[in-house]
Amino acid sequence: MLLTIHNLQVRYGSQLALQIDCPISIHEGERIGIIGSNGAGKTTLVKSILGLTSYKGSIRTNLKPEQIAAHMQSNHYAATMPVKTIMETILDTNIRKNRELQELISYFEFEKCLHKRYSHLSGGQKQRFTIIMVMLQNAPLTFYDEVTSGLDFETRQKLMEKLVNWYQNKSNTLCIVSHYYEELEMLAEKILILDQGKVIAFGEKKELFRKYCGRSVFITDSTKQNQELLREYKKLKSPEHLLAIACPDLETEHKISELLLQENVNFKRSDNDIEIMSTNAKAAYYEREGSAYEDQIMQ
Amino acid sequence: MRGKGAPMKTKSCNKRLIIYEIRNAIGNPFIAFFGIVFPVMMLMIITFSLRKQVPSSMVREANTGVFITMSLIIPMAVILLGHSANYSQELEKEIPVRMQLFGFSQNSIMLAKIIAQTITLTAGLIFYSVFSYILVDLQSPKLSSALCLIGCLYVMGICFFLFAHGLSNIFKKFGPTYTISMFVYFGSMILCGMMGIQTEQLPKALRRVASFLPMSYVSSDFIDFWQGGSYNFGPMIQAFLFFGALCGLLVVYSNYKNRRVIK
Numbered sequence: 001m002l003l004t005i006h007n008l009q010v011r012y013g014s015q016l017a018l019q020i021d022c023p024i025s026i027h028e029g030e031r032i033g034i035i036g037s038n039g040a041g042k043t044t045l046v047k048s049i050l051g052l053t054s055y056k057g058s059i060r061t062n063l064k065p066e067q068i069a070a071h072m073q074s075n076h077y078a079a080t081m082p083v084k085t086i087m088e089t090i091l092d093t094n095i096r097k098n099r100e101l102q103e104l105i106s107y108f109e110f111e112k113c114l115h116k117r118y119s120h121l122s123g124g125q126k127q128r129f130t131i132i133m134v135m136l137q138n139a140p141l142t143f144y145d146e147v148t149s150g151l152d153f154e155t156r157q158k159l160m161e162k163l164v165n166w167y168q169n170k171s172n173t174l175c176i177v178s179h180y181y182e183e184l185e186m187l188a189e190k191i192l193i194l195d196q197g198k199v200i201a202f203g204e205k206k207e208l209f210r211k212y213c214g215r216s217v218f219i220t221d222s223t224k225q226n227q228e229l230l231r232e233y234k235k236l237k238s239p240e241h242l243l244a245i246a247c248p249d250l251e252t253e254h255k256i257s258e259l260l261l262q263e264n265v266n267f268k269r270s271d272n273d274i275e276i277m278s279t280n281a282k283a284a285y286y287e288r289e290g291s292a293y294e295d296q297i298m299q
Numbered sequence: 300m301r302g303k304g305a306p307m308k309t310k311s312c313n314k315r316l317i318i319y320e321i322r323n324a325i326g327n328p329f330i331a332f333f334g335i336v337f338p339v340m341m342l343m344i345i346t347f348s349l350r351k352q353v354p355s356s357m358v359r360e361a362n363t364g365v366f367i368t369m370s371l372i373i374p375m376a377v378i379l380l381g382h383s384a385n386y387s388q389e390l391e392k393e394i395p396v397r398m399q400l401f402g403f404s405q406n407s408i409m410l411a412k413i414i415a416q417t418i419t420l421t422a423g424l425i426f427y428s429v430f431s432y433i434l435v436d437l438q439s440p441k442l443s444s445a446l447c448l449i450g451c452l453y454v455m456g457i458c459f460f461l462f463a464h465g466l467s468n469i470f471k472k473f474g475p476t477y478t479i480s481m482f483v484y485f486g487s488m489i490l491c492g493m494m495g496i497q498t499e500q501l502p503k504a505l506r507r508v509a510s511f512l513p514m515s516y517v518s519s520d521f522i523d524f525w526q527g528g529s530y531n532f533g534p535m536i537q538a539f540l541f542f543g544a545l546c547g548l549l550v551v552y553s554n555y556k557n558r559r560v561i562k
Contacts, residue, residue, distance in 0.1 A: 051558075052396065066309045066402045076392035080326050081319070089319040090401045092310050133401065 002026045008057040018044045018197045033188025034177040040194040042177045069139035079119035104132045124155040145177040181274040193278045201281040212280040214246040216271040237283045244276045310402040312410040320415030329384045334377035342369045363438040364522040373423045374456040383463035387476035441527045458546045465549030491515040513538040
């Protein structure tokens with residue numbers, strides 16, 4: 001076991017930013033996606049683990065703070081300094097003599113940026129710059145906190161593909177914080193859902209999906225015609241413009257797909273849609289807690 | 300099958316980090332102007348006006364007195380103002396946190412900055428001394444007096460560094476840090492005779508405050524033994540101990556406050 005969190009509580013002034021009651025353990029080699037809306041406590045959790053914020057409770061680990069690598073949202077360096085100088089200083093290496101680093105630089109197509117000043121890099125280049133340095137750390141535990149926020153769709157896709165491919169055969173434990181569900185679908189095996197500083201659910205992605213959605217889901221546009229067509233099937237909570245239907249077994253799946261095909265309705269079938277899963281996990285959590293999910297969304 | 304990664308190393312203060320910090324310090328226009336150009340400029344202006352005010356036989360001594368006093372501006376501007384401006388801006392952008400996340404400890408970063416600032420201070424002092432002796436008529440010092448002044452300037456530099464570093468670490472913002480540094484800078488200049496008013500001319504309460512600042516002893520007393528003679532260093536050493544302890548406590552507290560702990 002790499003790290004265990006027990007009874008964690010973080011407050012900013014009088015405001016409770018994060019509360020984790022049940023123990024959360026991170027094991028070697030795991031790929032954990034941390035998801036939640038703004039103010040859910042994602043970055044607070046990362047900062048607590050990194051020892052950058054004070055907290056009550058315990059985070060037990062044999063790792064020293066220096067053995068945990070992190071790409072945080074704040075991504076600044078000395079603006080007037082050449083990128084190459086910053087990189088060689090931070091990594092304490094010479095690019096010309098470090099093959100692994102050269103490989104990473106070329107993997108991320110960063111060669112031309114090395115002689116620019118940091119302030120002259122674009123948003124995507126800045127992210128790639130830090131990612132290269134974080135990857136070279138080869139830390140047992142690495143955090144990526146919203147690495148793609150602020151980037152356009154194409155740059156985001158490319159960056160995530162590079163990340164996925166790079167870590168494919170490696171043993172590093174990764175914790176990826178993201179707003180974008182599709183990124184976590186690509187990278188994460190386990191999901192931690194946070195909301196308003198509380199843990200909504202934590203577990204294997206597949207198990208959580210089965211628990212909150214069933215075997216699979218069919219997602220279509222939420223039109224009157226589709227609602228009428230699928231009225232006899234179990235509806236899941238979903239974003240307003242979508243209609244999500246739960247399939248508990250293969251038979252139901254066949255029936256629904258045939259029906260949709262017959263009626264020429266566009267649909268998506270998924271057994272790992274994190275957006276629908278987290279929406280329903282939240283709904284179930286607040287139902288258990290005795291407050292309506294809609295009330296929590298409004299807050 | 301996933302490959303096992305090599306453990307990450309903790310980085311200590313090294314040559315690369317020091318060179319980086321020197322470039323970082325020199326790239327700051329506050330340091331270049333206030334620490335290197337400004338003292339020479341002030342020396343030129345004040346000694347020019349002194350020519351008309353003092354008898355010609357006293358000009359060299361008066362010039363030398365101004366030279367000694369203006370030399371105090373260098374550690375104050377390079378380190379007190381320069382480092383507080385630079386470091387507080389870095390903290391505001393969370394750059395030191397990034398460095399820590401890449402394995403540099405707070406102490407390694409601080410040590411590299413101290414060495415870089417010392418090198419910048421040395422460059423500033425050399426520039427100031429060379430230009431002053433070329434452009435202004437000055438007395439040659441006794442070696443021990445010159446070494447004494449240089450030693451005092453470096454010790455002051457260390458005190459100013461601790462003060463600026465601690466202050467920046469506590470506020471983590473450029474605005475309040477720089478305001479306090481400027482207040483201390485101009486306050487010290489007024490109290491220690493760098494703004495044309497001698498310490499003896501100040502009201503009793505301000506003279507008492509000035510007695511806690513080592514700069515006031517350098518400014519008013521060093522000219523008396525510049526070319527030889529004896530001097531009672533006791534009060535100045537006490538001032539250094541008091542000022543140094545204050546600055547040291549500030550940095551120890553700020554480093555403790557900002558330490559990374561995983562419980």
